[in-house]
Amino acid sequence: MKVEFSNKAKLPTRFGNFIIQGVREETQNGVFEHLVIFSNELLETPLVRVHSECLTGDVFGSLKCDCGGELALAMEQIAQSKQGGMLIYLRQEGRGIGLFNKVNAYALQDQGYDTIEANRALGLADDARNYDVVGEIFKHFGIKKIQLLTNNPHKIKWIEKYVDLERSSIIIESNCHNAHYLQVKKDKMGHLLEE
Structure with missing residues (x-):
């Protein structure tokens, strides 16, 4: 894997003022471009x-998942964190299956499949994401310890390879469109969805 970092730029948002930097990851599977959005000051244990x-979810406000709500809450909490913070935005759409396959999985969910069953019916992994680039990002920023906003035990196992971490939950209120989806994440993927 080869990783390259862009120049830094200011990013004023509705949540607060951040710095943004692009990350280009070259692997045997292709080139992926990710983003790192962070506060001006990163202290010893950033959020x-x-x-x-x-x-x-992030752009169109879909109510089928909790992603857009988690993104907004994370940015709000990072902006308010006294330790400073960072959002690492990975281009791994649909748990790594891509946008085209995600829409096909959505169509199966409309027929009654849950998120896991839909992926499997399409011959895809439950979760195909890879977090190796996150380790390179932490190295680049000199980060050794973090407070990680997540409910996903799989993500915790990946990321604790690179830094010491404490987990903080990130709970979004469910709605009639995503209640079953969240229950499947809890029951079938082990997500820690209770505070």
Whole structure:
């Protein structure tokens, strides 16, 4: 894997003022471009959210998942953190299956499949994401310890390879469109969805 970092730029947002930097990851599977959004000052244990892209939730406000709500809450909490913080935005749409396959999985969910069953019916992994680039990002920033905003035990196992971490939950209120999805994340993927 080869990793390259862009120049830094200011990013004023509705949550607060951040710095943004692009990260280009070259692997045998292709070239991926990710983002790191961080506060001006990163202290010893910054608040970090590693967020995988969800175009439908993050941009279009889909109520089928909790992604857009988690992204907004993470940015709000990072902006307010006294330790400083960072959002690592990974371009791994649909838990790594891509946008095209995600829409096909959505169509199966409309027929009654849950998120795991839909992926499997399409011959895809339950979760195909890889977090190796996160380790390179932490190295680049000299980060050795973090407070990680996540409910995903799989993500915790990946990321604790690179830094010492404490987990903080990130709970979004469910709605009639995503209640079953959240229950499947809890029951079938072990997500820690209770405070």
